[in-house]
Amino acid sequence: MTDLALFREETRDWLETNCPPEMKKPMTPHGMTWGGRNCKFSHPDQELWLKRLGEKGWTAPTWPKEYGGGGLNYDENKVLAEEMANLGTRMPLASFGLWMLGPALLEYASEEQKMEHIPKIIKGEVRWCQGYSEPGSGSDLASLKTKAVEDGENYIVNGQKVWTSYANECDMIFTLVRTGAQEPKHEGISFLLIDMDQPGVETKPIKLISGASPFCETFFTDAVVPKKNLVHKLNKGWDVAKNLLQHERKMLASMGLGGSKAAGKGKTGSGLATLSKKYVEVKEDKIVDEGLRQKIAKCDMNSHAFSLTLKRVSEEAKNSNNGPSAATSIFKLYGSEHNKQKYEIMLEAMGSQALGWEGGEFGPEELAITREWLRTKANSIEGGTSEVQLNVISKRVLDLPQ
Amino acid sequence: MSLVLSETASFLQDQTQRFAREKTPTSHFRSVRDSENPECFDREIWKQMAEQGLSGILIPEEYGGSNFGLSGIGVVLQELGRTLTPSPLFATAVLGASLISKLGTDEQKKKYLPEIANGNLTCCFAFEEGPRHNPKISEVTAEKKGEKFLINGKKCFVVDGGFADLIIIAAKSSKGTSLFLAQKDSKGIEVKEAKMVDSRNSANILFTGLEINSENVLGEIDNAQDTIEEVLDIARAAISAEMLGGALEAFEITVNYLKEREQFGVKIGSFQALQHRAANMFTELELCKSCVLESLSCFEEKSNDVPRIVSLAKAKVGETFHLISNEGVQMHGGVGVTDEYDIGLYLKRARVAEQIFGNSEFHRNRYAELTGY
Numbered sequence: 186m187t188d189l190a191l192f193r194e195e196t197r198d199w200l201e202t203n204c205p206p207e208m209k210k211p212m213t214p215h216g217m218t219w220g221g222r223n224c225k226f227s228h229p230d231q232e233l234w235l236k237r238l239g240e241k242g243w244t245a246p247t248w249p250k251e252y253g254g255g256g257l258n259y260d261e262n263k264v265l266a267e268e269m270a271n272l273g274t275r276m277p278l279a280s281f282g283l284w285m286l287g288p289a290l291l292e293y294a295s296e297e298q299k300m301e302h303i304p305k306i307i308k309g310e311v312r313w314c315q316g317y318s319e320p321g322s323g324s325d326l327a328s329l330k331t332k333a334v335e336d337g338e339n340y341i342v343n344g345q346k347v348w349t350s351y352a353n354e355c356d357m358i359f360t361l362v363r364t365g366a367q368e369p370k371h372e373g374i375s376f377l378l379i380d381m382d383q384p385g386v387e388t389k390p391i392k393l394i395s396g397a398s399p400f401c402e403t404f405f406t407d408a409v410v411p412k413k414n415l416v417h418k419l420n421k422g423w424d425v426a427k428n429l430l431q432h433e434r435k436m437l438a439s440m441g442l443g444g445s446k447a448a449g450k451g452k453t454g455s456g457l458a459t460l461s462k463k464y465v466e467v468k469e470d471k472i473v474d475e476g477l478r479q480k481i482a483k484c485d486m487n488s489h490a491f492s493l494t495l496k497r498v499s500e501e502a503k504n505s506n507n508g509p510s511a512a513t514s515i516f517k518l519y520g521s522e523h524n525k526q527k528y529e530i531m532l533e534a535m536g537s538q539a540l541g542w543e544g545g546e547f548g549p550e551e552l553a554i555t556r557e558w559l560r561t562k563a564n565s566i567e568g569g570t571s572e573v574q575l576n577v578i579s580k581r582v583l584d585l586p587q
Numbered sequence: 588m589s590l591v592l593s594e595t596a597s598f599l600q601d602q603t604q605r606f607a608r609e610k611t612p613t614s615h616f617r618s619v620r621d622s623e624n625p626e627c628f629d630r631e632i633w634k635q636m637a638e639q640g641l642s643g644i645l646i647p648e649e650y651g652g653s654n655f656g657l658s659g660i661g662v663v664l665q666e667l668g669r670t671l672t673p674s675p676l677f678a679t680a681v682l683g684a685s686l687i688s689k690l691g692t693d694e695q696k697k698k699y700l701p702e703i704a705n706g707n708l709t710c711c712f713a714f715e716e717g718p719r720h721n722p723k724i725s726e727v728t729a730e731k732k733g734e735k736f737l738i739n740g741k742k743c744f745v746v747d748g749g750f751a752d753l754i755i756i757a758a759k760s761s762k763g764t765s766l767f768l769a770q771k772d773s774k775g776i777e778v779k780e781a782k783m784v785d786s787r788n789s790a791n792i793l794f795t796g797l798e799i800n801s802e803n804v805l806g807e808i809d810n811a812q813d814t815i816e817e818v819l820d821i822a823r824a825a826i827s828a829e830m831l832g833g834a835l836e837a838f839e840i841t842v843n844y845l846k847e848r849e850q851f852g853v854k855i856g857s858f859q860a861l862q863h864r865a866a867n868m869f870t871e872l873e874l875c876k877s878c879v880l881e882s883l884s885c886f887e888e889k890s891n892d893v894p895r896i897v898s899l900a901k902a903k904v905g906e907t908f909h910l911i912s913n914e915g916v917q918m919h920g921g922v923g924v925t926d927e928y929d930i931g932l933y934l935k936r937a938r939v940a941e942q943i944f945g946n947s948e949f950h951r952n953r954y955a956e957l958t959g960y
Contacts, residue, residue: 455959458958458959461960462960471955481955481960482954482955483951485958486902486903489899490874490878491874493590493880497590497876497880501590512873512876515869515873572863575862575866576862576863578866579862585845585856
């Protein structure tokens with residue numbers, strides 16, 4: 186038996202023994218665990234599952250063992266993901282620490298910082314949010330003004346961040362702050378880790394068009410941050426930010442393929458078509474409206490082409506040492522634009538039934554689609570707008586003149 | 588399924604790229620076009636391509652080929668598509684070789700396949716019966732008369748039909764579809780050149796009481812439809828690869844022009860209105876690369892999803908070559924509509940290739956049908 190086959194067998198045994206029964210059931214709308222100091226589990230099995238996987242390091246399977254990660258290589262990680270999918274186990278932890286901060290810390294943080302923060306991310310003990318955008322700094326992120334001033338062993342931070350996801354439920358915030366001159370704007374920025382449990386940090390949720398409030402405004406008024414929480418060098422925070430943005434965009438791109446549970450694509454057939462058929466005229470299993478049918482096919486084919494591209498790029502990465510291919514630059518752009526398109530087609534098929542806001546005349550799935558449709562409008566704004574992505578491709582990939 | 592080229596395919600790609608750049612840059616296409624050679628390709632170049640083994644890629648080794656498969660011929664067509672190289676490769680080495688390999692008797696294979704592999708025999712597939720692709724044959728009929736068959740009717744837009752030595756005819760027979768082999772100079776065949784906008788060879792062929800002997804029936808009578816569908820998919824994947832090559836080159840030519848051309852004292856490539864459109868084209872091309880690779884390799888993997896994947900590739904690359912050829916001309920401004928600049932040549936080829944065995948709309952429709960809606 187090869188090492189990998191042996192690993193697969195051991196992994197399957199371990200998962201079967203250790204995954205609690207409730208965690209083998211499909212995910213529910215409120216079933217996701219985000220961890221943190223004030224984490225509330227909706228079921229005791231959730232806590233058990235997170236604890237067991239966290240101790241094994243399998244919430245972060247490829248991170249180094251010395252910081253509590255799983256230490257798995259590319260192939261082993263793939264095996265683990267496959268076995269978890271086969272067994273239908275739930276994702277143990279949703280976390281910006283895992284998806285965004287952790288990878289950047291592994292690259293830029295000091296040994297001491299890694300030892301302090303990474304194990305807690307892996308075990309879900311600390312919940313992180315991201316403090317980047319400001320009211321006057323959106324696409325032009327580097328113009329940010331939140332200021333950190335040295336004061337003995339500390340920095341004193343003043344300013345305001347916006348679009349901080351779930352800031353009202355988080356323990357720590359990773360922020361970009363100005364420590365140097367306003368110009369040149371990229372060179373006076375530092376990357377600070379700030380504990381939110383202090384009087385100088387306040388959060389206020391923002392209500393969105395979808396009715397939900399996943400984002401906050403976060404205010405810093407003489408917030409105190411020990412100097413040991415500076416990551417990388419003073420005034421070199423932009424390097425960390427760029428690295429972290431890549432991880433963020435990768436995460437956001439994958440949302441374009443997931444999308445609504447209602448329109449998720451199964452192994453055969455099309456979720457979009459299955460959903461549409463409930464609302465439009467169908468004859469001999471065919472959607473009669475040829476215009477709509479062509480639009481659905483085009484959208485399904487784009488999903489298919491996009492997932493093949495994600496697969497191709499990961500195969501290329503495995504087979505070469507040249508770093509990520511140019512194709513990675515399209516992921517965020519294409520994923521978010523495609524997801525928006527998909528929801529517009531759903532609305533077209535469902536007509537007014539997709540535009541309900543509340544009450545018994547609309548099914549729960551329909552009301553969810555209304556809100557998900559509104560949510561998709563942010564896909565092409567957050568994490569770098571589509572226009573910024575197009576700029577990045579034009580300049581960095583196509584090398585077009587400034 | 589692998590989306591990374593095998594060593595063999597990479598080798599073929601490099602070899603063909605060198606060949607295309609040295610021997611058949613777009614100036615070669617122009618010289619063939621302007622020479623008013625009615626065959627629309629250069630026999631000396633074809634001989635060299637055959638010597639490199641390109642005409643035998645889909646032919647089994649026992650009949651003189653290399654059997655490198657569709658991924659092999661795909662990368663070759665892609666590189667030749669970049670320089671618009673006119674050659675019998677598609678009609679002869681893809682369509683002809685596939686049909687005869689799959690359906691031929693041992694005798695037919697021995698007679699024709701080595702001749703295709705060594706470049707001595709050209710073929711065409713007389714299939715379409717109208718200006719829009721239709722996989723069902725109805726116009727051209729085969730009527731049994733004693734031991735012979737009589738073929739009547741008209742075929743359209745037969746790729747390389749103007750010069751091909753061997754014509755493979757799809758005809759409606761009493762209980763299905765059948766295939767027949769005929770030499771171009773047989774009695775009862777009238778070839779009418781249909782000179783196309785892309786300056787490749789194409790013909791309409793009229794059959795009037797063409798007599799076919801039993802040894803020139805290809806495959807079983809009435810029973811060719813399934814193999815035809817299979818070979819159409821092989822041809823669609825192959826032409827998609829050629830189109831991808833054309834689209835990549837047209838895009839690169841355009842981006843280079845954006846970096847050179849100055850207006851208002853700056854390079855026009857510095858204008859965001861053009862940058863964003865270029866970035867969108869780049870995005871679509873990346874998707875096309877994945878679809879084409881998948882469609883070439885899915886045959887070898889014997890995937891049961893072949894028709895859907897092929898339709899995906901043909902539709903996607905059709906849309907994208909369409910977009911890039913239009914945008915390429917527009918971004919070139921006035922010189923884009925002159926014959927002197929190459930970009931217009933890609934526009935012409937894009938449209939003709941898009942029609943071959945189904946345009947994007949046809950393949951979206953087919954994809955929907957195969958997915959169940």
